[in-house]
Amino acid sequence: MVDLHYERLGAGPRLLYCNGSGVTLASTWPMLAPLAAGFDLVAFDYRGLGASTPVTDSYAMADLAADVAGLLDALGWEDTAMIGLSFGGMVAQEFAVTYPQRVTRLALLATSPGGAFASYPLETLAGLPDAERAERILTLTDRRWTPQWLAAHPDQAALASFATPDGTAGTPGAVLQLQARSGHDVLDRLVRVSCPTFVGSGRFDGIAPMANGEAIAERIAGAQFRVYQGGHGFLAQDRAAWPDLLAFLGSDGEGAADKLGR
Numbered sequence: 001m002v003d004l005h006y007e008r009l010g011a012g013p014r015l016l017y018c019n020g021s022g023v024t025l026a027s028t029w030p031m032l033a034p035l036a037a038g039f040d041l042v043a044f045d046y047r048g049l050g051a052s053t054p055v056t057d058s059y060a061m062a063d064l065a066a067d068v069a070g071l072l073d074a075l076g077w078e079d080t081a082m083i084g085l086s087f088g089g090m091v092a093q094e095f096a097v098t099y100p101q102r103v104t105r106l107a108l109l110a111t112s113p114g115g116a117f118a119s120y121p122l123e124t125l126a127g128l129p130d131a132e133r134a135e136r137i138l139t140l141t142d143r144r145w146t147p148q149w150l151a152a153h154p155d156q157a158a159l160a161s162f163a164t165p166d167g168t169a170g171t172p173g174a175v176l177q178l179q180a181r182s183g184h185d186v187l188d189r190l191v192r193v194s195c196p197t198f199v200g201s202g203r204f205d206g207i208a209p210m211a212n213g214e215a216i217a218e219r220i221a222g223a224q225f226r227v228y229q230g231g232h233g234f235l236a237q238d239r240a241a242w243p244d245l246l247a248f249l250g251s252d253g254e255g256a257a258d259k260l261g262r
Contacts, residue, residue, distance in 0.1 A: 005025065006042055013081060109200045139206065159237065200245070
């Protein structure tokens with residue numbers, strides 16, 4: 001039995017946020033809380049991370065989708081809108097193809113469908129020395145982020161300092177999560193998604209290239225696809241991204257977008 005730790009804030013339409021890999025609520029909740037200006041917002045720690053149940057056995061993406069279903073049941077939510085960022089987008093896709101009737105709107109950001117359009121295999125970086133691993137993650141996060149380019153763009157250098165995951169990297173829970181991530185593949189099942197869908201990709205993303213986002217949008221009827229000026233963290237790089245996301249979700253965005261740095 002997996003017990004997921006979650007936080008809930010705000011009032012309005014239901015909205016579930018799915019985090020990226022190796023990330024916990026402790027680091028992301030302050031950024032997400034402004035969304036509660038327009039939504040009944042819930043975010044959670046995945047199994048094995050943060051304050052959720054520790055795990056020692058391997059699991060698959062389908063297990064994470066089942067975890068989400070269990071969380072919705074515990075909340076008393078029959079359905080919800082979802083935001084999935086990076087690995088969270090993979091979880092959201094798996095959930096949406098398995099439980100399509102439980103998703104009212106789906107926002108997939110900086111993510112991949114798997115198969116021929118898989119995200120970069122981050123598990124292959126695990127054995128690198130810390131400094132080399134950090135440098136590699138930096139240039140994967142945004143392909144422009146060489147030391148020379150960052151020196152010429154100090155505003156981006158501040159963002160680059162947040163490119164590496166929080167302290168979960170290398171923990172048993174994070175390792176098992178990357179193993180599950182490596183098996184992600186919903187490419188041929190995306191036709192099951194029946195709700196309005198928004199797909200956003202960063203032009204310079206080396207983890208989930210924009211071709212991967214386009215592949216998702218091509219397989220979901222009526223999906224919107226947008227490319228933003230940035231990398232894996234385009235939400236913090238392109239001022240158009242948050243307003244577009246909030247407009248899709250159905251909020252006027254005046255409270256949330258301003259607090260999120262529109």
